[in-house]
Amino acid sequence: MNILTYIETADGKLKKSALEILSYGAAIASQTGGQLTAIAIGDVQADELAKAGRYGAAKILHANDDKLKQYVGQAYATVVAEAAKNVQADVVVLSNSFSGKGMAPRIAVKLNAAMADGAVALPDTGNGFKVRKTAFSGKAFADVELTSKTKIVTLVPNSYKAVEQAAAGAVETFSPQINDGDFAVKVKEVVKASDKISLPEAEIVVSGGRGLKGPENWGMIEELASLLGAATACSKPVSDTNWRPHSEHVGQTGLAISPNLYIAIGISGAIQHLAGVSSSKTIVVINKDPEAPFFKAADYGIIGDAFEVVPKLIEEVKKFKAANS
Amino acid sequence: MKILVCISHVPDTTSKINFTDDKKSFVTQGIQYIINPSDEIALARALELTEKDGGTVTVINVGDNSTEATIRKALAIGATDAVRVNAAPRDAFFVAKQIAEYAGKNSFDMILCGRESIDYNGSQVPSMVAEMLSLPAVNSVKSLNVEGSTATLDREIEGGKEVVTCPLPCVVSATEGMAEPRIPNMRGIMSARTKPLTVIEPVTAENMQQIVSYDKPQPRTQVKLIDAANVAALVDALHNEAKVI
Numbered sequence: 034m035n036i037l038t039y040i041e042t043a044d045g046k047l048k049k050s051a052l053e054i055l056s057y058g059a060a061i062a063s064q065t066g067g068q069l070t071a072i073a074i075g076d077v078q079a080d081e082l083a084k085a086g087r088y089g090a091a092k093i094l095h096a097n098d099d100k101l102k103q104y105v106g107q108a109y110a111t112v113v114a115e116a117a118k119n120v121q122a123d124v125v126v127l128s129n130s131f132s133g134k135g136m137a138p139r140i141a142v143k144l145n146a147a148m149a150d151g152a153v154a155l156p157d158t159g160n161g162f163k164v165r166k167t168a169f170s171g172k173a174f175a176d177v178e179l180t181s182k183t184k185i186v187t188l189v190p191n192s193y194k195a196v197e198q199a200a201a202g203a204v205e206t207f208s209p210q211i212n213d214g215d216f217a218v219k220v221k222e223v224v225k226a227s228d229k230i231s232l233p234e235a236e237i238v239v240s241g242g243r244g245l246k247g248p249e250n251w252g253m254i255e256e257l258a259s260l261l262g263a264a265t266a267c268s269k270p271v272s273d274t275n276w277r278p279h280s281e282h283v284g285q286t287g288l289a290i291s292p293n294l295y296i297a298i299g300i301s302g303a304i305q306h307l308a309g310v311s312s313s314k315t316i317v318v319i320n321k322d323p324e325a326p327f328f329k330a331a332d333y334g335i336i337g338d339a340f341e342v343v344p345k346l347i348e349e350v351k352k353f354k355a356a357n358s
Numbered sequence: 359m360k361i362l363v364c365i366s367h368v369p370d371t372t373s374k375i376n377f378t379d380d381k382k383s384f385v386t387q388g389i390q391y392i393i394n395p396s397d398e399i400a401l402a403r404a405l406e407l408t409e410k411d412g413g414t415v416t417v418i419n420v421g422d423n424s425t426e427a428t429i430r431k432a433l434a435i436g437a438t439d440a441v442r443v444n445a446a447p448r449d450a451f452f453v454a455k456q457i458a459e460y461a462g463k464n465s466f467d468m469i470l471c472g473r474e475s476i477d478y479n480g481s482q483v484p485s486m487v488a489e490m491l492s493l494p495a496v497n498s499v500k501s502l503n504v505e506g507s508t509a510t511l512d513r514e515i516e517g518g519k520e521v522v523t524c525p526l527p528c529v530v531s532a533t534e535g536m537a538e539p540r541i542p543n544m545r546g547i548m549s550a551r552t553k554p555l556t557v558i559e560p561v562t563a564e565n566m567q568q569i570v571s572y573d574k575p576q577p578r579t580q581v582k583l584i585d586a587a588n589v590a591a592l593v594d595a596l597h598n599e600a601k602v603i
């Protein structure tokens with residue numbers, strides 16, 4: 034099968050999730066005897082385009098029209114659909130990110146393709162094309178069979194490991210047809226905490242709940258997160274009361290994440306919270322109530338007062354880092 | 359303004375999810391159904407906008423007759439009227455096709471959806487509807503304001519937000535922050551009984567996917583408790599045992 038991956042970039046560089054979908058696309062291509070093409074849109078550094086080759090793309094298309102500098106879902110979807118036709122892609126892979134989720138359904142309609150969103154593993158291509166995806170907000174998985182000729186898959190960040198190879202791909206300029214009608218949405222402003230690690234892509238997440246009593250106590254959460262190179266998250270009541278921004282809210286009605294390590298501090302572990310974090314590989318719970326339901330869903334637990342335990346944990350992580358650097 | 363709000367009928371967020379022994383279907387017994395949480399937010403904002411500037415709010419659901427209580431709840435919250443497309447939702451493409459078909463014939467200024475349905479979590483329907491109708495769409499919207507024929511929206515992005523403008527008509531999917539969900543009051547509940555709920559038959563749509571089976575995540579092994587006086591043991595375990603730091 035021929036695979037096309039749309040690789041997202043930030044500030045001209047490939048995102049971590051882009052490396053993951055390249056490796057994922059390369060694996061499907063080699064599993065089925067096809068070729069992987071990547072497409073990047075907008076300003077991307079030349080060495081970053083070349084890097085896509087080392088993660089499995091035989092060919093890297095770069096669409097760099099002036100109009101395409103900023104993400105507009107409708108226009109980007111047109112570009113990717115055109116590229117898919119051009120390289121006769123059987124499967125188009127995108128990240129299950131905000132942008133990916135905006136574009137993929139449009140590409141599916143344009144290519145009359147079935148779509149599996151939120152894939153968490155390589156498809157089974159032995160007999161047909163079956164993909165495992167998340168369902169019921171992390172409470173379950175569904176194996177979905179896609180029977181259309183062309184297929185669209187969006188991959189959950191952190192669910193497939195990026196692997197660098199000793200290979201190179203050819204970079205080509207791609208000049209798609211530009212339809213003015215695709216640019217109805219105009220970006221006025223981007224507000225971003227750029228020094229922060231993106232929550233959906235983070236390998237480690239430190240999360241706080243109502244047990245932390247108030248926004249003034251988040252200093253230690255941020256300190257622990259920055260020591261671990263982690264993103265910060267929170268439970269729903271914490272963002273509902275504006276202690277923390279809504280973009281940090283994880284759970285069934287917030288973001289669903291699957292980091293390698295999730296550290297939950299002062300969070301009770303309600304079913305709606307667990308739904309969004311239960312696919313984390315390792316879960317640590319710090320809670321003063323031994324009966325907190327989160328302990329049943331954790332790998333490691335400390336029963337204790339967060340205001341005593343977290344400062345100690347910060348000290349221990351500092352010691353660990355000093356010893357291991 | 360004439361607004362169409364798409365509502366899906368989903369298991370309550372506290373539901374324990376179970377499947378039949380052959381893993382092929384979801385066990386609906388004992389499950390309470392609700393309006394999908396982000397659709398409730400979309401509905402609340404649609405009502406705020408029409409209360410301010412005048413207009414109507416129509417809700418649409420693609421579902422069999424078991425969804426009528428959920429639709430009546432949307433009417434009780436304040437929607438003007440409702441449409442049910444009489445078919446069990448097969449997949450996102452099928453649902454989007456039904457909504458696009460209805461919306462295409464009944465010119466709305468805005469089609470408001472939720473960010474994702476909490477059962478199948480596709481985040482697919484809104485953009486598919488937009489593509490089928492050749493409309494612009496803005497997804498995961500935290501703030502929506504309309505001035506004349508232009509909407510200004512805050513869209514969620516990784517680690518922040520983007521402020522965009524979009525001409526009407528358009529498709530918008532709502533997330534936390536756009537509005538506070540509303541609870542129906544007694545008068546709303548009474549009037550919902552007599553508000554129009556039209557049932558229409560589905561158009562055909564190609565079937566391109568099916569669910570082969572469902573599975574639940576592996577339960578975790580028993581938690582390892584670490585003494586609060588010995589936090590160093592946690593760091594050690596995370597490094598040497600779990601190998602995550």
Ligand SMILES: Cc1cc2nc3c(=O)[nH]c(=O)nc-3n(C[C@H](O)[C@H](O)[C@H](O)COP(=O)(O)OP(=O)(O)OC[C@H]3O[C@@H](n4cnc5c(N)ncnc54)[C@H](O)[C@@H]3O)c2cc1C
Nearest residue numbers: 242243244268269284285286287299300301306321322339
């Ligand atoms: C429709 C719906 C959708 C929802 N969606 C979500 C969602 O997506 N995400 C989400 O998170 N929630 C969601 N919820 C809310 C959820 O049901 C819980 O109410 C919420 O997760 C509880 O947040 P919490 O654990 O921070 O607070 P609490 O339940 O108040 O728990 C606080 C915890 O902190 C502990 N604690 C207190 N003091 C200390 C201390 N000094 N040191 C250590 N521990 C301490 C307590 O023992 C307790 O376990 C949803 C609810 C509904 C109805």
Ligand SMILES: Nc1ncnc2c1ncn2[C@@H]1O[C@H](COP(=O)(O)O)[C@@H](O)[C@H]1O
Nearest residue numbers: 364366420471472474475480481482483
């Ligand atoms: N069966 C349905 N009937 C009406 N609207 C729906 C239906 N399914 C999904 N939607 C709408 O599409 C949004 C996204 O759903 P999904 O693509 O399933 O995640 C929901 O929040 C609803 O607004």
